[in-house]
Amino acid sequence: MMTHYERLGGEEAVRALVNHFYDLMDTLPEVKDIRDWHRKDLSQARQFLFEFLSGWLGGPPLYAEKYGNPNLRQLHLLVAIGIKERDQWLHCMYKAMEDVKVDKDLQKELRPIFFKAADDLRNEPDAR
Ligand code: HEM
Secondary structure (H helix, E strand, O other): OOOHHHHHOHHHHHHHHHHHHHHHHHHOHHHHHHHHHOOOOOHHHHHHHHHHHHHHOOOOOHHHHHHOOOOHHHHOOOOOOOHHHHHHHHHHHHHHHHHOOOOHHHHHHHHHHHHHHHHHOOOOOOOO
16 A cells, blocks of 8 residues: 555655645735744744654654654644634645645545644633
C-alpha cells in the first residue's frame, strides 16, 4: 500500500502544498483571523508544517526526529480556535490541494483527515 506521502508525490509535492497553503493564508482576505495569529514572517511556519506533514502523511518523520512527537493540541492552546478558525485553516488546505492539483481521489481521502485534525484542535467555548 502506498502512503499518502508517496501518492502525493513525495518531498517536493508536500513542500509545494505547504508553500501554497501559506501563500493562501497570507493573501486571502477571508482567512485574515488566522493569518493574524501567525508571525509576519511565515518561513518558520512553512518549515514546521512541511516537516510535520511529512511524517503525518506516512513519509520521513522529520518533525519528530528534530523535536520529538508534538502534542498538537497543546501547541495550539495559544491560539483561540473555534469553528471559524478551523474552517479558515481548512479552506486554505482544501484550496491548496486543489490549486497544486493533488489527485482528485486523494483530495477526497485527505479532506476528512485534515478536517478531523483541525476539529480536534478546537479549544474555544463553541468547541464541543
Ligand atoms: C484549526 C486551525 C489552526 C490554526 C488557527 C493554527 C494556527 C497555528 C499557529 C498560529 C501556529 C504558530 C505558528 C508560528 O509559530 O509562526 C501553528 C503552528 C503549527 N501548526 Fe497549526 N493551526 C491550525 C491547525 C493545524 C493543523 C490541522 C495542523 C496539522 C495537521 C497544524 C500543525 C501545526 C504545526 C506542526 C505547527 C508548528 C508547531 C511548532 O511550533 O513546532 N495546525 N498553528
